[in-house]
Amino acid sequence: MAEQLHAGIAEYKIGQEPFTLAALGLGSCVATVIYDAQHHIGGISHIMLPDSTAFSAAQITNPAKFANLALPQMVTELRAAGATGPLTAKIAGGAQMFKTTSKQLNIGQRNIMAVQATLAELAIPIIAQHVGGTQGRTMIVDLADFSTMIRIVHEGSIYI
Numbered sequence: 340m341a342e343q344l345h346a347g348i349a350e351y352k353i354g355q356e357p358f359t360l361a362a363l364g365l366g367s368c369v370a371t372v373i374y375d376a377q378h379h380i381g382g383i384s385h386i387m388l389p390d391s392t393a394f395s396a397a398q399i400t401n402p403a404k405f406a407n408l409a410l411p412q413m414v415t416e417l418r419a420a421g422a423t424g425p426l427t428a429k430i431a432g433g434a435q436m437f438k439t440t441s442k443q444l445n446i447g448q449r450n451i452m453a454v455q456a457t458l459a460e461l462a463i464p465i466i467a468q469h470v471g472g473t474q475g476r477t478m479i480v481d482l483a484d485f486s487t488m489i490r491i492v493h494e495g496s497i498y499i
Contacts, residue, residue: 341481344383346370349404351384351413353420356482363477365432367447369454369470370478371410373417373463374485377424381482382413388446389453406453414461426463429487429499430454431478433470447471467499 343359344352348368354360356379362370365385374381384403391405402408414426433451451470458465469476469489477490490496 341483343479346383346385348385349387349401351382351403351409353380353382353413353416354482355380355420358482360480360482361478362432365476365478366434366436367432367450369406369430369432369447369450370476371406371428371430371454371458372478372480372487373410373414373426373428374480374482375417375422375424375426376485378421379482379484380417380420380422381480381485382417383478383480384409384413386410386450386454389449406450406457410454410457411461414463426461427466427485428458428463429467429478429480429485430458430465431469431476431487431489431499434472434474434476436473436475469497469499 341357346352360383362385372383390407433447475492479488
């Protein structure tokens with residue numbers, strides 16, 4: 340079995356085959372994996388918040404926490420690590436973990452929209468996603484072939 344690189348909350352990891360990448364315990368957070376199929380290299384981020392615009396530069400101590408900062412930074416590091424081919428993405432998470440009627444408080448949906456918008460700005464197509472709902476998830480990605488398993492709390496596993 341390949342060694343697994345885990346991206347904790349507000350982290351991202353970059354690896355190359357034979358590694359696998361994982362983001363465990365996704366609730367309202369969104370895991371985003373960006374992959375170069377030519378070189379079997381990819382990165383996975385565990386995004387906690389949609390964007391950094393409500394914070395001053397001095398308040399942002401961890402850019403990996405925010406979709407609008409983490410994803411461009413991860414792409415830059417992927418390119419520096421040898422990802423020269425076209426990039427594609429898969430995303431998972433963004434659950435609404437608490438009952439609320441306020442759209443402002445649905446951080447999961449806001450995270451999904453921010454990740455989708457940031458990937459669109461980076462011209463990286465999302466080729467699969469498992470997002471929303473009310474269940475937590477784990478995402479595990481094999482860098483050999485970009486196969487992606489989503490474990491859903493109390494529901495089992497699927498592949499996207």
